[in-house]
Amino acid sequence: MTGTTRHSTSWRSLFARTPDVPARPTPGTVTLRATGLTVRRGTRTVLADVDFQVTAGEIVALVGPNGAGKSSLLAALAGELEPSAGTVKLEGHALTHWSPADMARRRAVLPQSHTVGFPFTAREVVAMGRSPWLHTPAADNDDALVDAALAATDVTHLATRAFPSLSGGERARVALARVLAQDTATVLLDEPTAALDIGHQEAVLKLAAERATDGAAVVVVVHDLGVAAAYADRVTVLADGRVAADGPPRTVLTRELLTDVYRHPVDVFDHPATGAQLVLPERGRH
Template identity: 60%
Template sequence: MGLTPVEAADVVVAVRGRRLLDGVSLDVRAGEVLALVGPNGAGKSTLLAALAGDRAVAAGVVRVDGRPVGDVRPLALARLRAVLPQRNPVAFPFTVREIVTMGRAPWTGTPAEDEDDEAVAEALDRAEVTALADRPYSELSGGEQARTALARVLAQRTPVLMLDEPTAALDVRHQEQIMALARDRAGAGVAVLVVLHDLGLAAAHADRVAVLADGRLVAAGPPDDVCTAELLTRVYRHEVEVFPHPRTGRPVVLPVRQGGL
């Protein structure tokens, strides 16, 4: 894969005449974390699904490794990108280890199958669910299920990683752990796209931040350029303040609260 393994060009996604995405152009680059942020209903999950090849576009094109995503067979696509959706329902009493092992399915019958045991063990460890490996997924807490689902996509070992709100059900330590994992994967050359609601996490960990609003791309660039009080206040329709972190210099984003709170 090249430096731009996934890209959208003038993408439109529409449902019953309503445009969920309206002319969005965005690339996901190898070796970086791209955070996708925006208000509820902005089109973040829709864009991730389109980039992953899981949602058809009405206009424009999504390319994966230089090819229109529709021309890539599902098995080949599963070897190129791993996707963590917002929800991960499991209907049968699989154990955590069995769930994570499912991430290796695209490599069955290939030389990479020899890496299955190593990949699963490494993913369990990275997501801190090794101790849960033999427990049924259905008996886990919401946060434990989220980390198990993450381990599954890590075990897939693809050059593109797409994560839809991976920190939503997690405590502060595990939120930071997930973003550190994203940074680690980017450091290894993986292209990482992560949808986030937490602007602080996006500003602290992403190489670039892309802001969506009403299905349109409002801004994309380094956190210092994109995470400004003026832009975020306008997009979220709530006043925010932005100041540099005293140690890292990265933008810190906080809502302005009334009443001195």
């Protein structure tokens, strides 16, 4: 992706905030908090008494094995999954306090699947991210924000293509551009790199980091523990619907904990040249 730094660092200067355009939380402010969160699907408990929060200016990575509850937690935080017990608060208020439009001006969500029922163009899909700002002063900058999002995710050349005709990776980048164009203080990303090649994976994670640097609170579900180590300020490890650990990557991503949670030997070591923390599954010789 080209030009990401230029576009992301100028995002907040595109328009002034007014009563219709919520002010950005100051760095370190909790934007989204779950307390005692329990979620059941039928007779199965998928989240049990989970406490979680994210603050403005940080990236939190949600990691854990399949079925641990990562996507369920993200959906509950987004208000898309009704909790059986506990509370979720967005900017200090219960989710039920906000109208759908008010909530959409404060948090944006990237789901795992990217489907559109009609042949909208890629630009039209990205422009959907601006719909919460209709009839507010922020709408004056819709075109600029859409253009910036298309450029940041390297899909400007796809703007006139029908969304259903795009490859899985292209659809994923267009969907991310929609989230960026929405321009919210809290961003929830469910496996944003799943369909991407290595280069675009790194570019997406750098975009997420830049949004946090710009003051957003970012929660990202990832399977790659090395990605969590490299990009997250905090890592929350889920196992069997509960929080197994939460804290800085070097504190949380240990051989002992990960081997136990994933039920497979995991190596954690520092890169010999850069000193960066590396997390890899243990493999025998072939």
